[in-house]
Amino acid sequence: MEMSGDVCYENVNFTSESSEDRGLKTEKVPDLDKEETCLYSYVDRKPKELQQQNAEPSKVTEPTTPDPGPEPEPGPQPGPGPALRCGGSKRSISRAVAVCLALLCALLLAAFTALGILYNQFRENERDQLQSKYINVTQERDHLLISYSNMTRLRDQLNTNYANLTRERDQLQTSYTNVTRERDQLQTINTNLTRERDQLQTSYTNVTRERDQLQTINTNLTRERDRLNTINTNLTRERDQLNTSNTILTTERDQLNTINTNLTREKDELKKRLRNVTSCFAGWTQTGCSFYYVSTEQKNWTESRQDCRDRGADLVIINSPKEQEFLNNLTKRVWIGLTDTVTEGNFIWVDGTPLTTPKYWFGPQPDNDPNTPGSVGEDCVEIYYTAPRHPSAPPPTTWNDKKCDSDNFWVCERMI
Template sequence: MEMREDIYANAGNVAQNGSDSDSSDQSYEEVYVNDVSIDAHKPRSEQRNSSAISSGKKSSRQIQNEAAFHKDSEKADKSSHLQTADPQNRGRSSAGGRCYRLAAVCLGLLCVLLLTAITLLWIKFNNLTAERDQLHTSYTNLTAERDQLHTSYTNLTAERDQLQTSYTDLTMEKDQLQTSCNNLTVERDQLQTSYTSLTKERDQLQTSYTNLTKERDQLRTRCVDVTKERDHLKTSYTSVMEQLQIERAKGNLQGWKSFNTSLYYISTEKTNWSESREDCRKRGVDLVIINSRKEHEFIASQLGSDQAWIGLSDIKNEGQWEWVDGSALTTGYWMKNEPNNQGNEDCGEILGPQANKVWNDRPCSYSQRWICEKTVV
């Protein structure tokens, strides 16, 4: 407010000075012309003193005006000096008066321009003050809004942290549930596989049970048949033993050895395979047919280190071994890499225990012992 009052005071003084200068321009011009004509004859020092004395008598406004036109006074001094020296230059003083009036007009215009500028500045100042007040209000509002936003930001940050913690917990729980789900899925698959396997095993067991039941029934039937056969064999065995005792009493079975239900004759002479079989036929039997390992081991144990012909050959078809009763060979006890048919070996022989109790193929023309078999039953 003090600055505004200073501006108004300066503007008032300038305006008043402008009006005073306009009203006194004419009288001052006339006095100035007379003083110039008088002072032109005085020395320069006296002219300066008189100017100082006259300035002391004048008012403060005239002092300001004289100061403003000090340069014009010096020019007027020069022009008055020229007029004193040359009377013809007096006409030029009137031209100087016109210049003075022109300068006064320009000064007035400057004052007007200055007042206009001050007015514009004052308007600009008011606008800036209003804008400053608006900015201050906006600043206050923005500060309050900033505080609110800061509070909201703090609340949102706290809520975000809580949500982040909840999210982390839920993620861990989700992972645990996923792991549990995977484990349960694996366990379910294993149980499903086990169930499938057990189902198949159950079906197999059911089938096996059914088969075993059938087999049991068959075995029961067979057991009955075997029991009957056993009883029959017992009866036959009893009769065979009685017959053997009778034959031995007569001397007809001298040199025969018995095993199970068969009698075996092992020759002491040697001949080829065909003649060996012919001798057995004369005795009412044929060369031995081996049907089991026990029978094989019994016969081999009777030979010692010797060997003998058995009722086995591939004379009819090479490589197809068959017994003398025409049945095909199913189980053999051959020596390693035998039979090999080296040198037309078409007849079979059995070796004793010192030769590992095995079979061998040999040419049928070879002469050696032979074994006949008689089935009692």
């Protein structure tokens, strides 16, 4: 049996039926999975056939020896010699010799049988060792050669004699050597692949760590990018709004510059006029953009207003807390340009505008006191300085309605 990279075994059956049927009967094993079955079948039958050969030497034949044909018929056997017929002692000797020969044959037969059994045991032990080695090597080969699924099936015929079995052993040893060499090569390849795998695993770990770091950086950058995009969008919106505001403010600035230029021109003209008017308003007090004349005599409300008109002015109209404070600081009762002579309770200024705000009525005023003797009502308004008499109601709430025919000081106002 030959063992190489591609192995095929044949099942060999030994028969001893007759001289014509002696020989080999072969049976092809179709695939590699029956490889061990071929070997076990042959080896298991071999000791039994050797025992039969030892027990029946006449039926043991060599498989490779051609059939010798039918054995010759035994010829007539020579009879016993004349000496054996002569007396009983010779018969006894012959019987003893025959018994000795028979015992010798039996001993020889037993010796041959024992030798055959020992030989068979020796061959079985050797076969078992070879089978164990072969199984181990085959298992290692199967583990190392997973990628090899099929092997070329080639099996040579097995001979039935010891020489074929010896050759089979040598072939198994050669196969064991080859498989061992292949195993060593595969182990070397496996070692190299393991080293490369470890290097690749290390590289994979490093690359995975770098990937995670890059993912974290990418996430942070994405978040920062989104934040910057939001900021950029807001800044763009603000920029557009600022551009619009700037355009509007630029337009307003130009308009204000124009207005400022015009106002500057008007201011210069007013200054000129003011210098001219100041010389004409001797005895008048300037506060803000108005000149005020405070009388030194007392008249009723109508005569006081007429005096103001004669001076090119009119009774004072209070438009701000500052102006009210100015009048309170005079610390005397004076007529102002506020009356409800047209409609009772509907006070209007002398320029025709209704009283809205500010309002500086003192206490329960206006009360249009009807209990005043000879009074038809209080329709004109005066500054009634109450601090000396009513400390709980200090300025600026100093307005009071009073009869228009009462005499009072008055204050004229002329706008610049």
